[in-house]
Amino acid sequence: MAREKTEPTAAGPNAEAIEVSGRTTSVQPAPVTGVxxxxxxxxxxxxxxxxxxxxxxxxxxxxxxxxxxxxSDVDEWGRSEHMRSIARRAYAPLYRHWFRVEWQGLEKIPATGGALLVANHAGAIPSDAPVIMHGIEEELGRPVYGMADYFFRTVPVVGTLWSRTGGVPAHPDNAYRLLHDQEQLALVFPEGVKGPSKTYSDRYRLRRFGRGGFVEIAMRSGVPVVPLAVVGAEESMPVLFRLPSVAKALGVPYFPVTANLLAFGPILGPFTYFPAKIKIRVLDPVRFDVLDSQERYSKSRVMDEAERIRSRIQDALHDMLRERRSVWFG
Amino acid sequence: MGRRVLVTGLDTFWGGRMAQALEADPDVDMVLGMGTHEPKVPLERTEFVRADQTYSILNRIVRATQVDTIVHTFLVTNSEEVPGRTLHEINVIGTMNLLAAAGSPGTPVEQVVVKSSTHVYGSSHKDPAWFREETPRVAPVGTRLERSLIEVESLVRDFAEDNPSLLVTVLRFAHVLGSDIVTPISANLRRRVLPAVFGFDPLLQFVEEDDVVRSLEYVTRNRIGGIYNVAGAGKLPWSEVAAISGAHLLPLSPVSPRTFAAPLCRLGLIQFPPEMEPVARFGRGVDTSRLCEQGFEYRYTSAGTVESFARANNLRRSTGGASNAYRYQQDVELFFRHSPAVVRSLDS
Structure with a gap:
């Protein structure tokens, strides 16, 4: 049974810098097995x-x-550095000239090793996720995996594009593998859909931070939590009111009626943001001195830490809003 | 004393190749194959017993031959192969008879190896990217095939609990590709048309048929018990599978794709069984670290599997299929094995 073997076994490490023509920054891809x-x-x-x-x-x-x-260079999470670089090139003008994004304390994001980025979430179609991912990939040259509700996966085309540009369904197993095994950066919004679905009158009031699952994930993966406070996303697409019956009929988590819809009409409205100035402040990373890879962690400790991180982001938001003189110019 | 192994499904790809592998092992004294049809691969010393698909005579065979290992490969993991009722008979009733025979009082059996499929995990949008062996299934059980496989696995689990002295191994294989085996995906790729659900490009894993046989042999030879996922390293998107194999994607409507695929399936142009639809939307990934920790080494990655299949496919297209296929002839086999006219002392 001597059969010819022409294929080699598993590939070696795949950590070379990716060269994308016309770009200077190089992004380290996640280890791609199977190449x-x-x-x-x-x-x-x-x-x-x-x-x-x-x-x-x-x-x-x-x-x-x-x-x-x-x-193709699609990795095991569905992210493609090639697609990502196209998306970055397309998004760059919006990032630079529309939102004029400004970072404070970017050096607090670890340049190596895993970390869980935790941010507040706002805007009917949240503008904060692409801004954070774009900014960190441009400035630090590290990929960021955006963890979001698995609802996205069910939407044709959108789900695939979301996955190719770095989206990963928020599942504890996925987070553990990304953070602990592969030492990547993962971005989560613990408010979930409650963040972007809140109306303009509730702006900058953080919702409940889920059940503290993100703290448990960080503890289990043995990585720090890096809290981010984002100002401006709320005003880029404010929700005036929601139509729960329409949402139910369409099977989507919420159906917002935005100010953009009224200002730009039904065709451009859903896709056009107001040019609010976006400022992102990186807060000091939070480390938990607990053993990693445990099955369970003290629920009270988890809830305490989640609440502490939540209030730190809330305080930072208030601080930034106090300094802000204009929604449009910062 | 060497091992005495019973292989079920000798007439299928799995059983035939497994018997060949066991024949090459000097530690195996006797290989006994059961099948509903004649074997399709040349075998040196495997004894062949024809049985009905539910293996009702298995109890007698086990007692008569005193086999110590049963490799149960006769499980249907492709619902295109047989109608639904037969599927249930083969998978559930066949396994039940087999486990009953293996667990009877005073049994000579020490190890039971069962082939399963990663279809038991299902596929849904709420899945983790990688299923570990103990990760619970998320997707509701919608197809006959999955239901029967889950039932088989629960029978095996109960059997392992009732017979703690026996070694029970379950291998869950991802999509298998290779020059010999026929699966819905390979049948589509051979026709160079891969049905896809429009707007979805899921990530898949594949395992090469050589690795399939090697893993079955590995757990049997090293007496490894437990449940293991078997899949090549890495994942690749559905569209890339088509690209590597030179196939065209056939986008089906994201709403009820099976309705649109049905006429084409009826004409025999594509295969799109019910268990393939969720996979074509959300894909599936299984963590294979547990088997690797046991020391098993894969020869092929997922992408390498598809590539090697594409090459075998090119060859088949150029040479026009395997015309010199082996045909089992009972009389000839009996003559070579048992006739006094054959000089056998040359071997020893």
Whole structure:
């Protein structure tokens, strides 16, 4: 039963910087398993180069060069650095000239190792998630995985695009693997849909931080929580009121009627943000001195820590709003 | 004393290849294969017993042959193969008879290896990206195939609880691709049309048929018990599977895609069984670290599996299929194995 083996076993580490033509920043991809050696001459620019000794055929001794089976750079989470760089290029003008995003304390985000980014969530179609992901990937050159409600996955096209541009369904197992095993940055909004669905009259009032699941995830993964306070997303697409019956009929979590809808009409309205100035403040990382990879953690400790982080973000928001003189100019 | 192994489903890809692998093992004294049809692969010393699909004579066979290991590969994991009722007979009733035979008082059996499928995890939007062996299923059980596999696994679990002295192994295989095995995905890829649900591009895992046989052999030879996922490393998107195999994607409506696929399935142009629809939307990933911790090494990654399948497919297309396929001839086999005219002392 001597069968010819032309395929090698699992790939080696895949940590080379990705080169995207026309871009200077390089982003480290998550370890992509399943990539076989690439011959240097046929390798597309965005795939890793071959290492010496890796392109040997284990078969008959003929030096057959293996073709890399992968045709895209979609990683095991569905994120594609190629798609992500296209999205970044498209989003850059909006980030720079529309929202004119300003960061405070960006150096507090760890340059290596896993960390759980926790932010407040606002705007009918929240503008904070892409802004945070874009900013960190541009400035730090690290990918950010945005964890969101799994509802997204059920929407055709949107779900796929969301996944290719770094979205991951918020599941504790996914978070643990991302943070603990792969030491990536993950972004969560503990308010969930309660954040973006709140009306303008409730702006900058943080909702309940879920059941503190994010603290438990950070404890289990042994990573710090980095709280982020975002100002401006609330005004970029304010919710005037909600139509629960329409939401129920459409099967979506909420159906908002926004000021943008009234200002820009029904066609442009759902996609056009107001040019509110967005400011993001990175607060001091919170570390928990507990053993990682435990099955359970003290519920009271988890709730306390969640509440402490929530109130720190709330205080930071109030502080930033006190300093803010204009919604549009900051 | 060497091992005496009974392999069920000798006429299927799984059983035939497993018997071949066991024959090559000098520690295995006797290989006994059961099947409803004649085996499709050449076998050196495997004894073949024809049985009905529910294996009602298994109890007698186990007692008569005193086998110490049963490798149960005769489980249908592809609902296109057989009608629904037969599926239940083969999977559930067949396994029930097999476990009854293995667990009878004074049984010679020491290990039971059962082949299962990652279909038991289902596929839904609420799934984790990677299922571990103990992760509970999220998706509701909607198809006959999944229901029967889940029932089989619960039978096996009960059996393992009732017989703590026996070693029970369950291997859950991801989508298998290879030159020999026929699955809905491979049948589609051979026709160069892969049905997809419009707007979805899920991530999938594949396992090469060589790795399938090697893993079955590995847990049998090393007497490893427990439940294990078997899948190649990494995941790749549905569209990339089509790209590597040179197939075209056939986008189906995201609303009730099976209705739109039904006429094409009826014409035999594509295969789109019910268990494939959720997979074509949300994909599925299983964590394979548990089997790797046991020392098993894969030869193929998921992408490598698809690539190797694509190559085998190219060859098949150029040479026009396997014309020199083996045909089992009972008389010839009996002659070579048992006739006094054959000089057998050369081996020893």
């Amino acid at each position: 076989s050696p690439v011959p240097a001459d046929t390798a597309p620019a965005r795939l890793r180069p071959v290492r010496p000794g890796e392109d040997q055929d284990h078969g008959e001794g003929t030096q057959r060069v293996l073709r890399d089976p992968r045709r």
